[in-house]
Amino acid sequence: MSYNNFLYLLNDALSKQDIALALDSVKTFKAADLADILAQLPLENSQKLLLHLPARAYVFSYFKPEEQVKFAHGLTRTDLAEIMGEMPSDKRVDLFKCLDHEQQNTLLPALAQAEREDIRQLSSYVEGTAGAIMSSEYATLKPNMSVKDAIKMLRYEAPDSETIYLAYVLDEARKLLGVLSLKQLILAEEQSNISDLMATDIIFAYFDSDQNEVAKTIARYDLLALPIIDHAGVMVGIVTHDDAMDVAREEATEDFLKSGAVDASSKLSLKSAPILQLYQKRVYWLVFLVFGSLLSGIGIAHFEDIIAANIVLVFFLPLLVGSGGNAGSQSATLMVRALATGDVQFKDWLYLLGRESLVALCLGGTMAFAVSILGYYRGDLMVSLVLALSMMGIVLMGCLIGMSLPFILNRLKLDPASASAPLVTSICDATGVVVYLFIASQLLL
Amino acid sequence: MSYNNFLYLLNDALSKQDIALALDSVKTFKAADLADILAQLPLENSQKLLLHLPARAYVFSYFKPEEQVKFAHGLTRTDLAEIMGEMPSDKRVDLFKCLDHEQQNTLLPALAQAEREDIRQLSSYVEGTAGAIMSSEYATLKPNMSVKDAIKMLRYEAPDSETIYLAYVLDEARKLLGVLSLKQLILAEEQSNISDLMATDIIFAYFDSDQNEVAKTIARYDLLALPIIDHAGVMVGIVTHDDAMDVAREEATEDFLKSGAVDASSKLSLKSAPILQLYQKRVYWLVFLVFGSLLSGIGIAHFEDIIAANIVLVFFLPLLVGSGGNAGSQSATLMVRALATGDVQFKDWLYLLGRESLVALCLGGTMAFAVSILGYYRGDLMVSLVLALSMMGIVLMGCLIGMSLPFILNRLKLDPASASAPLVTSICDATGVVVYLFIASQLLL
Numbered sequence: 001m002s003y004n005n006f007l008y009l010l011n012d013a014l015s016k017q018d019i020a021l022a023l024d025s026v027k028t029f030k031a032a033d034l035a036d037i038l039a040q041l042p043l044e045n046s047q048k049l050l051l052h053l054p055a056r057a058y059v060f061s062y063f064k065p066e067e068q069v070k071f072a073h074g075l076t077r078t079d080l081a082e083i084m085g086e087m088p089s090d091k092r093v094d095l096f097k098c099l100d101h102e103q104q105n106t107l108l109p110a111l112a113q114a115e116r117e118d119i120r121q122l123s124s125y126v127e128g129t130a131g132a133i134m135s136s137e138y139a140t141l142k143p144n145m146s147v148k149d150a151i152k153m154l155r156y157e158a159p160d161s162e163t164i165y166l167a168y169v170l171d172e173a174r175k176l177l178g179v180l181s182l183k184q185l186i187l188a189e190e191q192s193n194i195s196d197l198m199a200t201d202i203i204f205a206y207f208d209s210d211q212n213e214v215a216k217t218i219a220r221y222d223l224l225a226l227p228i229i230d231h232a233g234v235m236v237g238i239v240t241h242d243d244a245m246d247v248a249r250e251e252a253t254e255d256f257l258k259s260g261a262v263d264a265s266s267k268l269s270l271k272s273a274p275i276l277q278l279y280q281k282r283v284y285w286l287v288f289l290v291f292g293s294l295l296s297g298i299g300i301a302h303f304e305d306i307i308a309a310n311i312v313l314v315f316f317l318p319l320l321v322g323s324g325g326n327a328g329s330q331s332a333t334l335m336v337r338a339l340a341t342g343d344v345q346f347k348d349w350l351y352l353l354g355r356e357s358l359v360a361l362c363l364g365g366t367m368a369f370a371v372s373i374l375g376y377y378r379g380d381l382m383v384s385l386v387l388a389l390s391m392m393g394i395v396l397m398g399c400l401i402g403m404s405l406p407f408i409l410n411r412l413k414l415d416p417a418s419a420s421a422p423l424v425t426s427i428c429d430a431t432g433v434v435v436y437l438f439i440a441s442q443l444l445l
Numbered sequence: 446m447s448y449n450n451f452l453y454l455l456n457d458a459l460s461k462q463d464i465a466l467a468l469d470s471v472k473t474f475k476a477a478d479l480a481d482i483l484a485q486l487p488l489e490n491s492q493k494l495l496l497h498l499p500a501r502a503y504v505f506s507y508f509k510p511e512e513q514v515k516f517a518h519g520l521t522r523t524d525l526a527e528i529m530g531e532m533p534s535d536k537r538v539d540l541f542k543c544l545d546h547e548q549q550n551t552l553l554p555a556l557a558q559a560e561r562e563d564i565r566q567l568s569s570y571v572e573g574t575a576g577a578i579m580s581s582e583y584a585t586l587k588p589n590m591s592v593k594d595a596i597k598m599l600r601y602e603a604p605d606s607e608t609i610y611l612a613y614v615l616d617e618a619r620k621l622l623g624v625l626s627l628k629q630l631i632l633a634e635e636q637s638n639i640s641d642l643m644a645t646d647i648i649f650a651y652f653d654s655d656q657n658e659v660a661k662t663i664a665r666y667d668l669l670a671l672p673i674i675d676h677a678g679v680m681v682g683i684v685t686h687d688d689a690m691d692v693a694r695e696e697a698t699e700d701f702l703k704s705g706a707v708d709a710s711s712k713l714s715l716k717s718a719p720i721l722q723l724y725q726k727r728v729y730w731l732v733f734l735v736f737g738s739l740l741s742g743i744g745i746a747h748f749e750d751i752i753a754a755n756i757v758l759v760f761f762l763p764l765l766v767g768s769g770g771n772a773g774s775q776s777a778t779l780m781v782r783a784l785a786t787g788d789v790q791f792k793d794w795l796y797l798l799g800r801e802s803l804v805a806l807c808l809g810g811t812m813a814f815a816v817s818i819l820g821y822y823r824g825d826l827m828v829s830l831v832l833a834l835s836m837m838g839i840v841l842m843g844c845l846i847g848m849s850l851p852f853i854l855n856r857l858k859l860d861p862a863s864a865s866a867p868l869v870t871s872i873c874d875a876t877g878v879v880v881y882l883f884i885a886s887q888l889l890l
Contacts, residue, residue, distance in 0.1 A: 028646045030646075030648065030666055031666075032665050032666050032667075151631065154631065155631055155632055158628060158631070158632055164628055164631070165610050165627070165628070182610070182627060182628075182631070183603060183609055183610070183627075186596065186599065186600055186603070186609070186627070187600055187603055201473050201475075203475065218690075219687070219690050219691070219694070220477050221475055221477050222477075222687040224669070224686075241669075241686050241687070241690070242664070242667040242686070244690070245663075245664050245686070245689070245690055245693065246664070248690065248693065248694060248697075249664070249693060249697075249786070252693075252694075252697035252701070253782055253786060255701065256697070256700065256701055256704065256778065256781075256782045257778060257779065257782060259701065259704050259705065259778065259866070260704065260774050260775050260777065260778020260779070260866055261771060261774060261775055261778075262775050262778055262779055269783075269788055270779050270780065270783040270788060270789055270797065271783070271788060271789050271793060271796075271797070275800060275803045275804055275807070276807070278800075278804045279804050279807040279808060282772070282775050282804070282808060283807075283808055283811055285771070285775070286768060286771055286772060286775075286808060286811075286812060287811070287812070287815065289767065289768070289771050290764060290767075290768065290812070290815065290816075292767070293763045293764035293767040293768065294764060294819075296763035296764070296767070297760040297761060297762070297763055297764055298760075300759050300760055300762070300763070301759075301760045304756055304759070307756070307759060308753070308756060311749055311752070311753060314745050314749070314752060314759065315742040315743075315745055315746045316742060317742070317745070317762075318738045318741035318742055318745070318766075318874055318875075318878070319735060319738035319739060319741070319742055321763075322734065322735075322737070322738040322741070322870070322871060322874065323731060323734070323735065323738065325867070325870070326706060326730070326731055326734050326867040326870075326871075327727070327731060329705050329706060329866060329867050330705050330706055330707050330727050330730070330731075330867075332705065333701065333702060333704065333705020333706075333707055334702065334705070334707055334715050335715065336701075337698055337701045337702060338714075338715040338716070341694070341698060343714055343715060343716060344715055344716050348716060351716075352715065352716070355720060355723075358720045359720055359723045359724050359727070362720070362721070362724040362728075363724060363727060363728055363731060366728055366731075366732070367731060367732070367735070370732065370735065371735075374739075420866075421704070421705055421774060421865075421866035421867065421870075422770070422771040422774050422775075422866060422870075425767070425770070425771075425866075425867075425870060426767060426771075429763055429767060430763075433763065
């Protein structure tokens with residue numbers, strides 16, 4: 001049976017109110033796949049199915065935010081409150097924040113007291129921080145417990161915890177004392193004491209740490225979860241490995257879009273976002289980059305005489321100017337990514353600039369050699385010399401601009417990833433025009 | 446005590462052979478941090494410290510490949526074999542593959558039979574596949590066991606497994622029957638049977654699956670580990686969540702570098718790679734892109750008369766041509782990333798092209814309006830009209846080229862991520878020159 005066929009039959013069963021058949025036909029699917037299937041059914045039928053799914057809150061968590069909101073609008077207040085009650089706390093608060101003010105206000109009274117409190121707490125953290133992605137459901141132990149009691153306690157906590165593979169040992173004031181893995185517990189003697197077993201050199205993050213730093217810490221130490229504490233040492237949540245992976249992926253997307261001069265501040269689907277929003281994400285950069293091109297134009301206007309006298313120069317203009325932009329884009333790309341992965345730090349700038357100059361000389365030399373042959377063929381020996389010298393200068397400048405721009409942006413408290421290929425290209429183009437036509441004006445007039 | 450101060454004292458202790466003091470001073474450090482510290486000590490001293498570290502194989506696994514090889518060269522065959530024996534199987538085979546042929550041959554006899562066999566097996570998998578990143582150390586259970594026996598077995602297997610939080614149920618022929626989490630085991634009755642508890646709708650991958658697909662599967666289903674099987678259903682290894690995160694990160698770096706027209710086939714550190722290798726990673730693309738610029742040059746040469754007659758056209762050349770390249774880069778960037786994250790598929794091309802045309806018309810309209818004012822100011826009404834029409838045409842073409850190039854590359858069995866900003870810019874530049882000067886020649890002569 002093909003996938004489309006399957007969808008058709010499922011939809012048919014739901015339209016005929018045959019819920020049992022529908023449930024039976026999807027029973028082998030994982031939550032992530034079920035979410036995909038539901039998103040492809042007509043809203044009415046997918047709501048019908050969702051409400052009857054055994055793991056409905058878990059499936060619901062897998063929807064994209066805009067789909068969650070769409071579903072939420074069609075559900076009764078009681079159904080929505082029930083599903084939200086069953087959702088993991090981090091996903092629940094994400095959905096809550098996406099709802100409009102009126103919906104939030106009608107929903108809150110329908111939620112249980114504990115969930116209301118939890119939402120209030122979690123939604124108070126600033127977007128982009130550890131607090132905004134953490135979950136408040138984690139397993140805790142007391143320091144004076146025996147291993148046997150601890151395992152019993154974890155059994156009891158299991159349904160309400162994101163993971164029981166790591167348990168956090170807290171004192172009376174909920175201060176984080178230590179961490180213990182279920183593996184350690186399984187391997188230990190039943191009568192041992194938790195405080196003797198737990199690791200006290202804990203890797204943690206503060207609730208106001210940058211979410212990218214949290215993701216990097218989890219990746220660096222290969223952690224299952226990272227405990228999040230406030231500045232008094234009180235534990236407030238955990239960030240799990242799968243959340244870290246989502247953050248890393250989002251961050252990579254953001255950097256990638258910036259590299260292409262696309263505004264990455266809001267998450268938009270290329271497939272479903274409104275045309276006007278896609279337009280907005282791009283128009284500012286395009287208009288901004290016009291100024292770079294205008295500089296090139298002004299450079300050209302300044303040297304109009306030399307161009308008019310040697311129209312062959314125009315033939316080589318795109319080649320020379322383009323090569324500088326391309327070399328500069330390469331430098332900026334290498335630098336932005338190396339900064340993002342932590343391979344280089346800002347203090348390495350001077351050292352890297354020295355290395356880059358050597359690479360640029362090699363690249364420029366190669367390109368100069370190639371272009372001088374072309375120049376000799378289309379012009380004469382002097383043109384060939386102008387081209388070779390210009391190419392060396394342009395590629396060198398391009399590389400140094402590309403390598404420096406991320407650092408300069410950082411100094412200006414801007415994101416170094418905004419040193420996009422188009423921005424570098426625009427700046428290098430303008431510089432290249434001036435270098436090329438200046439050298440030409442000196443040698444050819 | 447500052448970090449440099451600490452390094453100095455540690456180095457001093459090691460130079461004086463005071464191993465106990467050195468070990469004591471690093472005892473609170475995590476393996477990942479210890480690896481960083483060792484990499485900053487003189488080789489002789491760091492080797493001395495490494496050999497005495499309790500978790501030395503684990504620390505060693507955290508070194509970058511080139512550091513591992515450097516260390517391996519300085520160790521005696523016995524020490525190296527011992528450390529490799531203690532390393533996780535996936536890290537061990539990675540190191541083995543980095544050693545030169547002679548070292549491999551001297552090392553093999555010093556390894557235990559099982560490790561030799563394991564290396565032989567794991568190193569046979571093709572780079573970039575699941576087999577090449579998987580580990581052969583995982584916990585297994587038999588279907589007819591009781592929960593009590595299973596927990597006992599996991600205790601026994603724990604030291605040699607990457608994780609005991611997931612256990613794989615295999616039959617006599619090591620065919621994968623089911624999977625069970627330690628959480629399930631902890632929550633189950635002691636006398637229950639494993640075959641009744643285990644999940645049989647297993648998410649798995651084949652040993653020859655693409656490693657990026659494996660990483661995506663782990664992220665999609667929020668898995669701790671993914672079992673890898675051969676085409677007969679026999680289990681051959683697992684890929685863990687932290688390996689998946691490394692793969693996702695590597696993949697993001699690769700795509701990012703490609704977007705800047707940097708060859709991403711080999712992993713090079715911007716900080717430590719030889720100048721000549723950095724040169725090689727970039728020169729091919731630069732030279733290749735020259736051809737795009739040459740096309741622009743040829744376009745210009747073809748319209749030399751109209752340029753000579755209206756030298757004001759040159760002033761606007763960078764602006765118009767640049768805008769097409771920038772808009773095209775944006776389109777290509779959005780498309781490449783959406784393909785990489787799975788947000789769009791290749792079958793969506795026509796639909797996306799339609800949407801993109803609308804976005805491009807909006808973008809082109811905005812830009813045309815802006816440039817026509819500039820044109821009127823510097824030229825006359827005719828120039829202004831030429832500029833507006835050209836801008837519309839160039840931005841529209843740029844967007845369609847940027848959106849189509851990833852699809853075309855994919856059809857040619859090339860990586861769509863190679864549709865880099867510089868490549869798109871070069872192609873759009875050439876197209877832009879022709880569009881602009883053609884329109885000018887029609888309206889101005």
